[in-house]
Amino acid sequence: KLLSRDPTRLITERLNKQSKRLEILRSLRGTDAAGLVVYAAENGGPPVNLSDRDFFRMLRENPGRGLVINKPVLGRMSGEWVWLFARPVLRPDGAFDGVVFAAISIRALSEIFSQVKLGENDAITLRGADLGLIVRYPMPLGEQPGINDTRVSQPMRDALAAQTGR
Numbered sequence: 001k002l003l004s005r006d007p008t009r010l011i012t013e014r015l016n017k018q019s020k021r022l023e024i025l026r027s028l029r030g031t032d033a034a035g036l037v038v039y040a041a042e043n044g045g046p047p048v049n050l051s052d053r054d055f056f057r058m059l060r061e062n063p064g065r066g067l068v069i070n071k072p073v074l075g076r077m078s079g080e081w082v083w084l085f086a087r088p089v090l091r092p093d094g095a096f097d098g099v100v101f102a103a104i105s106i107r108a109l110s111e112i113f114s115q116v117k118l119g120e121n122d123a124i125t126l127r128g129a130d131l132g133l134i135v136r137y138p139m140p141l142g143e144q145p146g147i148n149d150t151r152v153s154q155p156m157r158d159a160l161a162a163q164t165g166r
Contacts (some may be wrong), residue, residue, distance in 0.1 A: 011039045024112070025164040026082050026105040030089065031056065031098040038076070039100070048076050055086040056099055063068055063088040071132055072106055072147045079140065081106040085133060104136050104148065114135035127152075131160075 011030065019028040030039035035051025050056050055070040070084040113124045114137050126134040132148040137148035145151065 006055070015039055024104055024108045026078055026080065026103040026108070028102050029077075030100040033097050033149075035060075038098075040077075050076070050099075055084055055101065055150075056072070056118075059086060059088040059099050060096050063090055063094070069128075071128055072134055075103060078103070101112065103156075109135045110137050 005081075012137065015028040016029065019025050027040065029037050031050055032038050034051075035049045035056050037048045051060075056066045058068050059065060061162070066087065068084075068086045070086065072081050072083045074080070075082045075161060082103035082105060084101050084103055086099045088096055088099055089098040091097045091153065109126065111133060113126075116124060116137075118138075118165070123136060123138060123140070127134040128134055131150045131152055133145050133150075136145070139145075
């Protein structure tokens with residue numbers, strides 16, 4: 001019975017079911033080998049090609065790489081800042097056949113951070129391996145660092161260097 005059903009519909013239904021398990025997820029989607037989003041938990045909108053995105057190119061060029069955690073990007077389908085986690089989709093012979101990815105809402109991460117009781121001068125900051133800003137709560141008054149901003153204080157750089165030996 002399952003084999004007679006449309007595989008695109010089956011995959012989309014599975015993505016939809018999985019996406020409801022975590023409120024922080026903005027979306028779960030999949031592309032074909034050319035980068036066209038063909039599987040999405042939500043319907044509607046024009047086709048979107050993601051072949052120029054870093055995570056897609058990394059996995060297409062090295063499908064054995066496994067999980068790629070991308071810098072936050074402004075979602076082409078959602079229009080909001082998201083943090084992407086992607087894995088390759090491989091054919092039975094190991095050839096690249098697209099990607100499946102989860103987009104985590106930066107806004108939702110900020111809302112989670114806002115629930116932590118902080119002292120008057122405290123903040124919570126999540127940065128990537130390149131020190132690019134993913135989310136911070138609360139944002140400082142005055143100059144507003146943007147998402148992916150890599151500027152950090154010299155004491156922070158010194159502390160990180162001492163920890164990593166760089």
